Amino acid sequence: MTTGKPKPKRPHSEQDLREACVEEAFRVIGESGIDSLSLREVARRLGVSHQAPYKHFPSRDHILAEVVRRAYMNFAGYLEARPRSADPEEDLGNMGRAYLQYAREHPLHYTLMFETKKPDPAAHPEMMQQAKYAFSLLTEGLKRLPHRHDSARIPAELDALYVWSCLHGLASVMKGQALHTLSMPDAMLEQADAFVLYRIGTALGRPDETA
Amino acid sequence: MTTGKPKPKRPHSEQDLREACVEEAFRVIGESGIDSLSLREVARRLGVSHQAPYKHFPSRDHILAEVVRRAYMNFAGYLEARPRSADPEEDLGNMGRAYLQYAREHPLHYTLMFETKKPDPAAHPEMMQQAKYAFSLLTEGLKRLPHRHDSARIPAELDALYVWSCLHGLASVMKGQALHTLSMPDAMLEQADAFVLYRIGTALGRPDETA
């Protein structure tokens, strides 16, 4: 009887409207950008009333927090799926490449994690849980490095912070089209990833250099 | 006669309403955050009609672009006011310290420059002009460095990009309270600036180490 209804999208088959909201939110953000995400738009696309999503999320920030949380999850999964290497040095390089590659291939997710005016981390701890985990991957990788001259004095977390700063800074800078307006030639930009990783290697005391 | 009017603020004495708008916008952003800036609020505070600012700015983005442009100007000025040193190495260190210090002391301006969803750089070239200038300060500083083993092959812009990535990444990471939720102890955070600068020095081949 009611099968003829031309619902805008699938009638969110089961009671998984919450799930559908999050997915649709991702889609909207991907199409129209982060700040043009509106719960009303999401509801409209899902063919439900403008207030329906609020039965599953207390506020706009809460749905955003969930979206960001999934971005962190996705990111951590990507880092873990990097080509593994028995050599800690090389493995860390793989992680660095994976990091920058992720930022380039999934600018949407990356923006969500780091660039977006996030909905107050303190208020959404479950969101930061995933962030913690992703960061721990880097720290663990660094702890596996062969001992360097200063490794006794320098905690791995500090080096993790350094490496993360470099990677995040580069990814962040590359993503914005700032560099094009800074008239940096494309040929140089293509080298950037490899070069920054090279410099990081130097900073950490690449073994084949100190030997 | 009309002196008794309790105008919300000064009656923007001259025809410098445009100027007053920008200043008030800064104030609003400082108080309520970047995205709660509304031209209506600005107009209200200035005691003019909600449409008055639009006589000076075509759109909300245009006033934001002007605000961001001034942030860049302010930032470049701060970098230039750093303690100067005849030694290029030390001078560059001073610049790095100034960079991080600015990010810490003027989080509002820093956010405006780098974290904010900016109003399409391509559409507001005068905004990016200031950005270019600030970046050139760094590049020039690097070009003044004593020649290193690879300075022939590596253009200064690439190293500028590396250094900027590190600095921006660190500043960006430190500004968000992400690190506190990442349970990094305060004592470590206090060392972060100096440590990252130290690592950058190593990466660039600190002279007293290669000698």
Next chain:
DNA sequence: GCCTGCGGTAGACAGTGTCAACTGGTGATT
């Protein structure tokens, strides 16, 4: 003396997030 333009006002419109009240159905309690 007119007329044009510029800075300002006032009113409308389509959006938005969010609050409040209502509704229909389902599961548990009595």
Next chain:
DNA sequence: AATCACCAGTTGACACTGTCTACCGCAGGC
């Protein structure tokens, strides 16, 4: 079995936003 509570969803409002359009007064140039 009847009742009750709750829960997902609906509708309607409110205040707020950016932006469009029309209006108004007053300056200066012809």
